Amino acid sequence: MTPMSFPRVFRSIPKFMLKKIIAFTLAACAVLFPYMVLRGFPSTSMQGQFNTQLLLVQHQSQEAPPSGNPQESLEVEKSEEEGYHVIPPDGSDQKHGPLKNQRVYLNKTMAASKQREYLEENHGDAKSRFDHEGQRQAQRRALSHDVILDSSSAQIVRDSPRLFGSDKTSEVRQVVFVKVHKAASSTMQNILLRFAMSRNLSVLLPRQPTRTSLNEITPILNRNMVIQQPPGRNFDILCNHVIYNKKQISKYIPPSSVRVAILRQPLKQTLSALEYYTKYYPYGGIRNGFNRYKDDPINGFLHHPEQFYVSKNKTLPTYCFINNRMSMDLGFDTTNFEQSKRNKTKIRRFIKSLENDFDLMLISDCFEESLILLRRYLSWSWRDIIYVKLNVAKHSPDSVWAKRPVMDSTAQQAFLQWNIIDIELYDHFFPLFLKKIKSEHMFTEEVTAFKQLLKRVSAFCADKSLTESLKVEKNVWSAEFAVSKTDCELMSMKESTIVGVVRNRQLKRFGKHIDGA
Known part of the structure; x- marks a missing residue:
């Protein structure tokens, strides 16, 4: 059939039938269009937010990788968003290399495809996976959003606190936040303390005024380690460094509190910790490793991580902050730690326990998305989650810390074996995070609007000539509020300073009742 003859098809249809077909089509569009708008068309903007995230090394087989000729070196391309993407220089398929039983650092196109899979499958509300304690079910029902669908429209219930701002009677005020090292956790801590x-x-x-951590070495939290409350009172917030242990923490904060943690892509998290602890706390193995590879400590570590680890500390792996530290912070049992890296059953059991214990596992690589998700779950306001970046490493372009990682096959294999617990931890929770935000209504719109606000706040706080408060207008997600220069000072405080401020305020309120503070 030629294009010119195509209209003749319609001429053969009786006019009354043609009118019915057109009327039916228009009616269907009228019904479906509002629903599609609120439910969301395939969103290139949402997918694009994650296209440059670095996908972790993902171990797919319990067997050791097959032997073979060394794979050609992989060139690391650093994106504008600081995501490292390993790309074969000849463009060949990585699966034919010696690491074919693993997905190694995917290139940008493959990363986007994989993340779209996570976003597109199971759009149902992933929050149901976390309904694990009866005492929190009522609270979660109160924080859930409702959707009303009828034949002609789809609308979101406008009084939902999760979508449209906080209600002082419904906001969550008891939160356990596990401050994972080098994962934007200082910024999160600042938000919680404010x-x-x-x-x-x-x-x-912590009881000692000079400390900011409660206990980074063991999960024990004895009374002599923490300042005390007046008799009969519980604490509301935990956000200082501690090794997570549900029983120990429950001695101070009710089990009904919302439990939150944050993860970061394992390679970025480990290299950030390597730089930080080499510069500011150069103890033991880190010092020895850096002295051996002064000209290029990043690639020295990636090829020989064991040389940055002192053998005498193997009985206490928690003294090392570059060895699966995210899992240690979240309470992984460090007994026979090096052997545990090969114990897939133990690792899977640990990850499952976290899925049962935690209400939210946030991702620092998607920080604004994490904050909006947190705001909705806790029924907080925008004012509660504004921030300025804290504790960000800075170095000159010619610094040894500015060198790019060279992830050849040797480095890939070494890092996989060294950091496998954190890798599998992130591999499990990152797709759950993506599915969770996919299930949220008007999520991309809120994130975009919130990012615009953060730019205004950052400019206001940086301009010392401004004295009047920054007025933030009311919108669909937030009531009107103001940001003062005092707010800027609090948001910019380093960890030790703001912890001291909170401590002094707390002692002033309860000091005479507190035992041995």
């Missing part, structure tokens, strides 16, 4: 101060909440803090 929230606690604004509502006169009690924060679980």
Whole structure:
């Protein structure tokens, strides 16, 4: 049939039938279009947010990789968003190399494809996976959003606190946040401490005034380690460094509290920790490793991570902050730690326990998305989650820390074996995070609007000539509020300073009742 003869098909249809077909088509569009708008068309903007995230090394087989000729070196291309993408220089398929039983650092196109799979499957509300304790079910029902669908429209219930701002009677005020090292956790801690101060909440803090961590070496939290509350009172917030242990923490904060942690892509997290602890706490193995590879510590570590680890500390792996530290912070049992890296059953059991224990596992690589998800789950306001970046490593372009990682096959294999627990941890929770935000209504729109606000806040705080507060207008997600220069000072405080401020305020309120503070 030629294009010119195509209209003749319609001429053969009786006019009354043609009118019915057109009327039916228009009616169907009228019904479906509003639903598609609210449910979301395939969103290139949402997918694009994750296209440059670095996908972790993902171990797919319990067997050791097959032997073979060394794969050609892989060139690391650093994207504008600071995501490392390993790309074969000849463009060949990586699966034919010696690491064919593993997915290694995917290139940008493959990363986008994989992440789209996560976004497109199971759009149902992934929050149901976390309904694991009866005492939290009522609270979660109160924080859920409702959707009403009828034959002609789809609308979101406008009084939902998760989508449209907080209600002081429904916001969550008891939160356990596990401060994972080098995963934007100092910024998250600052947010939580400011929230606690604004509502006169009690924060679980170390007893020694010079400390900012509760216990980074063991999960034990004895009374002599923490400042005490008046008799009969619980703490509301935990956000200082601690090794997670549900029983120990429950001695101070009710089990009904919302439990949150944050993860970061394992390679970026480990290299950030390597630089930080080499510069500021160069102890033991890190010092020895750096002295051996002064000209290029990043690639020295990636090829020989064991040389940055002192053997005498193998009985206490928690003294090392570049060895699966995210898993250690979240309570992985470090007994026979090196052997545990090969124990797939133990690793899977650990990850499952975290899925049962935690309400939210956030991703620092998607920080604004994490904050909006947190705001919705806790029924907080935009004012509660504004921030400026804290504790960000800075170095000159000619610094040894500015060198790019060279992820050849030797480095890939070494890092996979060294950091396998953190890799599998991130591999499990990152797709769950993507599915969770996919299930949220008007999520991309809120993230975009919030990012615009953060630019305004950053410019306001940086301009010392401004004295009046920054006025933030009311919108669909937030009530009107103002940002003052005092807010800027609090948001910019380093960890030790703001912890000290909170401590002094707390002691002033309860000091005479506190035992041995």
